[in-house]
Amino acid sequence: MNEIVSNIELVNRGIGRKLIFISRSDSTLRSHFPLEINTIIGKMFGENGSPGADAVFLCPAFFEGGRITKNNTHYVCRDKNCIPASETEFAHDTVFGYRTSFLPEYIEEKTKGAVKAADVGSVTLDMLRSADIKDIINYLLSLKNEKYVVVNAENYTDLNRFSKAVLETIKRDKKFIFQSGASLVKSITETHDKPLIEGNQFDIKGNGVIVVGSYVKKSTEQLEFLKKRAALDILELDIEQVLEKPGSYLELLLDRVKNKDMKRTLVIATPRNEKKFKSREKRLSAGRKISEFLARIIEEFPGKPSFIIAKGGITSHVVLADGLKIDKARVMGQILPGVPVIKLPVNHRFGRIPFVIFPGNVGEEDSLFKVYNKFRI
Structure with missing residues (x-):
């Protein structure tokens, strides 16, 4: 991971783009979280003395695989039947297991208490569906000091609204890191659907x-x-x-x-x-x-x-x-x-x-x- 971040930063010196680092991980919450996030932050900000990330977003949604996040709880869905991820076999993984799919508590569990559940922020479905996009942007602008934030999303309409606000906020020099499932990558890069391959x-x-x-x-x-x-x-x-x-x-x-x-x-x-x-x-x-x-x-x-x-x-x-x-x-x-x-x-x-x-x-x-x-x- 250190090598990847270093190579990207090296290439970007000749391009001058604003970088977005997304740690693409498992949509059933089995991952090296927060190790990869900490590694990226340490490499990006720890070596040059610059301020750290303003926020770390946890966004495990993967709609094609039936993974959604609602009320800060991550679900695995099949045939419209959704159950909390912590009640699936994935939570009992012998290496990457976890006790809860309520994501603020999941973050506290995986950071071994370094980040308390009560301190975790949330981009709610109500915010994404009813708020003016400016209100979402203002919320993102208010984040600082590596604030951990859960992103709720049930579909691409939700996620695309979040991505639009993120892209606008990054233009204003906010520094964000993401741990996500596959859907955020598709949304934030504005990748359109294509016919399935035969x-x-x-x-x-x-x-x-x-x-x-x-x-x-x-x-x-x-x-x-x-x-x-x-x-x-x-x-x-x-x-x-x-x-x-x-x-x-x-x-x-x-x-x-x-x-x-x-x-x-x-x-x-x-x-x-x-x-x-x-x-x-x-x-x-x-x-x-x-x-x-x-x-x-x-x-x-x-x-x-x-x-x-x-x-x-x-x-x-x-x-x-x-x-x-x-x-x-x-x-x-x-x-x-x-x-x-x-x-x-x-x-x-x-x-x-x-x-x-x-x-x-x-x-x-x-x-x-x-x-x-x-x-x-």
């Missing part, structure tokens, strides 16, 4: 690879739905072998893959039951090793897939960055709402195949099957 937009000539690292319930449901309806080769990892004998186990798996010769689309998946560990640190360490192992499979993959689908946010990142060695790519669009697709560079060893970044907590039971089906030849 498989026939790519030159698909064979079978592909589906890497499922995410173990949340939604990912498991989607994987099971896919397995019942498609003729696939399934390769489920033995986690004990991954952690204890990664080198020899990798050779064994690559031999198996080579023997299959891509006659069917190959699914490489972690077990659906999460392995228990004695401490958070050991869980994090094991998670990194498993992610690295998935990346190595793709890095040394003996065949040439016609497409790759990575299920899980961290899985998508490590496969793309470490397995495929991609450091930049062009986003083609979305194949389903909240599911982006990039095309690999023309000089890549796999050619310009599509790579689907499929977050673990996004979609319905049949969504993974729908994406796979779009690539069927």
Whole structure:
């Protein structure tokens, strides 16, 4: 994160734009908050002696995934049934779990009391829907001393009004930092909707690879739905072998893959039951090793897939960055709402195949099957 902020500031010296830093995180409140925020603030303001941020906004809304914030409480919705995020499986994550989805108290919990719930501000739905835009701007102008503020939003109409006020306020030299879900990025950059991508937009000539690292319930449901309806080769990892004998186990798996010769689309998946560990640190360490192992499979993959689908946010990142060695790519669009697709560079060893970044907590039971089906030849 330090390197990212430094590089952006370096580039901006020759451009002279007003910078907005948004820490794009998980819309189910699983993240390194407030570590990333503190790192950005420390790098931006701590090294040059300038005043700190005026405000830090927490805006986890992700409408395409059914995540909304109302009355300062964050909800996960499915089929118009909304429940507080703290009552979902995501709150019980062994690394990023939390006790409350009432965001002022969530902020107090995650900052270990450094920020009190009573001191957290709020951009309310009433403010966004009934106030004159000047009143919202005046509220934002009044913020100072790294004030933490919750942003409520149920739809893009709410969020676009907030974004408009933010952009106007930043012109007046207010310094804001954001921790957000995906929807704020779309809103504040005024990105318009585009038609969903279809498989026939790519030159698909064979079978592909589906890497499922995410173990949340939604990912498991989607994987099971896919397995019942498609003729696939399934390769489920033995986690004990991954952690204890990664080198020899990798050779064994690559031999198996080579023997299959891509006659069917190959699914490489972690077990659906999460392995228990004695401490958070050991869980994090094991998670990194498993992610690295998935990346190595793709890095040394003996065949040439016609497409790759990575299920899980961290899985998508490590496969793309470490397995495929991609450091930049062009986003083609979305194949389903909240599911982006990039095309690999023309000089890549796999050619310009599509790579689907499929977050673990996004979609319905049949969504993974729908994406796979779009690539069927």
